[in-house]
Amino acid sequence: MASPELPSLSRRGFCLCCVGGAFAATTGWLTPRQAFAEARGLVSVIKDSAAISPIATYKLRNNISVLEGSGGNIAVLTGPDGKLLVDAGIGVSRPQLSKALAALGGEPITHLINTHWHFDHADGNEWLHAAGAKILAHENTRKHLSVVQRVEDWDYNFLALPASAVPAQVFARDHHLKLNGASIATKYYGPAHTDGDISVMFAEANILHAGDTYWNGIYPFIDYSTGGSIDGMIAASDANLAMANNDTIVIPGHGKPVSNKAELQEFRDMLVAIRDNVGNLKKQGRTRDEAVAAKPTAAFDARFGQFLVDPGFFTRIVYQGV
Template sequence: MASTHGLSRRGFCLCCIGATTMAATGGWLSPRQSFAKAQGIVDMIRADAARASIKTHKLRGNVAILEGSGGNIAVLTGSDGKLLVDAGITATRPRIVEALSSLNNAPVKHLINTHWHFDHADGNEWVNGEGATILAHDNTRKNLLAAVRVEDWDFNFPAAPSSAIPTETFSDETIVTLKETKAILKHHPNAHTDGDITVTFAEANVLHAGDIYWNGIYPFIDYSTGGSIDGTIRAVEAILATTDGQAIIIPGHGYPVSNRSELRDYHEMLVAIRDRISKLKSQNQTLEEIIAANPTAPFDQKWGRFVITPAFFTKLVYEGV
């Protein structure tokens, strides 16, 4: 997603349809209703990505972020080639290639998928075609191998082409060792999906959180492939427990350069909203009644202005408590 410092259509993802429809109609539509009104959604996303620009943010330790192609892409440059964390949307390939070339001329040798979603893994095929090995969690490979239906989007994704499938996988934790540094990959079960991982560049003290963390935006939780609000909260707690105040934390969406303090604010928001909705649901209130009670109200000005509407996020939390 685009920076919350200047929100735009850059990094358009599937969730935006619900927000766009709400803005146009003045009322909330469910994701199912929203997608029922959308035609050729994948083509629409690709067309938007084809017009998107790519912004490069240079961090430290030869780590940079490419913002603008679906999820935020991390790039580690080194003498033995580049490592990418996520591949964005294929339609932005020319501008991604240009941005990568501006960092150095080394080829891309490694691609890590933080999870299976289209706005993070659509570029797998062309990056693999450039010679990169794709690494991901076992469940990311599983989801890319199969046709998957995401109920909250009312959308069926076909299986990915064979060249887009990760050839190296792991179940809990693994380390990618390069000449100048290493990347530590850790699985966080049942968070945004069932295959979410964080990628930590230890020497640089930079962590890519994938879609476990949406900076300044209510997150999407994909229950169709094993996501959960409680797993998301546990994953954020694990990141907080293993980072310090000097860490740079890269969110999957939102302004791409974040930190532990902002992640702590995100955690407090998740916990507060989860507890409010859980209490209302325990009182046998319906989803419609809970949405009308506006349990996210204290947080909406900061978190609810883009992509996932307050009502949509209420629905997502309701599903998991």
């Protein structure tokens, strides 16, 4: 399916949001708009920023923390069986991530789960495997990481990862493991943000890492090039809500890294309302640009449209999928 034509700022804006709030907050570095003026490769800009961005650590409960600042939010479980990471961030963040991981304890890195294939969640696979991590993911994630994969909206061809960095253990539906006394359940959604998205639930701690099926307080990207779907994003939100209660800590792929069921519900309701608004415009015969001009996201822009996936870009993404 062809990617939507996007305004220059919106197209590039999404790419830069992959490094999260730490990118925008980094001092002594280019702002997104300054970076555009440098006319450098977008993924290179993201990686350059990740190379110097600080890592913020949020300690949750039951020896689980979340690290913010290298691509997607990274969950870490520590204990005598070694450290388990959910997502790998961007490889050039290794010095900062290594320091943050060491501060959580001296255990070796033994396990890594990729929530999906995008580089801001899996680029660190190679060094984490070299450090001792066994890598687990959905079978579609391994497929995308094993070949050249183009993302039109990023104007970038991602090379296949080295064999050692490709997940060696994969599953088709769901998978369970026990580590450091924690019962860990991974759940496959079907097509959502991509066609390989999974969540990771830490049962005893009641902590859910939703990967990029949930973007906290910002409009999400949906990667149609590798099987994403607006309806799938909504279905994944419903599945996440079904797993959560009022005490659940929810870790989003992007946005404020410590969230909850109420914020997840707001995200899901926003997706449904905008899908329906855009779908109705499309049924009326409105073109994509006419749908954007009708401002079908207006009721949500103050809450979700203040980051780099702007309302027009998100309308175009939804239009493509309804």
